[in-house]
Amino acid sequence: MTTNARVALVSPKCNAIYFRPLCRADEGLILQAANHLSPKSLYLRFCVGTPRIPDHYISLLNSIISGSGVVVGAFLAGGSLVGWAELVNTSSQKADMGILVVDPWQGQGIGGQLLENVMETAARQGMETVTADVLQENERAIRLLVSRKGIARHKSEGLINFHISVGQ
Template structure:
């Protein structure tokens, strides 16, 4: 998705032009088209593996979300999805949930991920979630710095080539936390299958 040049006299889209809402049953094709604006680097950072487009298992899992134990927010511009932020509640510890964020390349480092994480965190809190877990590939310095800004007291632990974070809710500094990385990747979400993360007892 090319961003117009101000010199061309064309309106340059900003955050005020973007609508954030829950993922819907009619969003499947929009989600597929999101791959057009995702580099291999962004996809690798999100899914911890090389893939030329959004994996089918991921698309199927989002179409099965229950909006309680598994929630996903999408950011839309001109009817196209440019960002997805999701959580999956932990079955064994329902007060915890895995967090993952993916933003198309043209919209990275523009504050969109931060806005989506703040909105998602508010929903999660109302549903009894008190902590997000996030996993970032070592070397993704941008994502690690972003999490450190939003949660300055949190220290990551290294596990199997990734930095693992436990992020308490509410976010300590939601108004200024630059949670803007290309992707906060969670291995369990990357391998998600339909119904994964569901906890009917919650």
């Protein structure tokens, strides 16, 4: 765990969940965490049926970590990665995000805390808007996003496109 890690959530399953930015050295932890993703979770995150996290997504995460954005990880005290959120800068004032929590840890508040981390990061970077595209059947993600202030949404080809005002 790096020195900029912080405890931000206490879960009933363990004492604490720590949040910190991921680095390239964390790729192995991402691959380990991916072993705990069901086909349904993979479908809801990637919008296609896939038996595992796509290789191009791992490359994308490494690219984001290397400078086009930030990836925040949620860790157990022992160091296991249980979720992450990526924030990809798409312009000087806009970024796109995605959140993924491994199945055994869903419903514990980790996704909400990852969203807060991403929004705080976007605010520090001077972003005005964060966007997210969510499958219409991803009820848990939709509930999480509509709970925020300052959001606009519209439906498009099976997706709901969210636009969240930073600082709301």
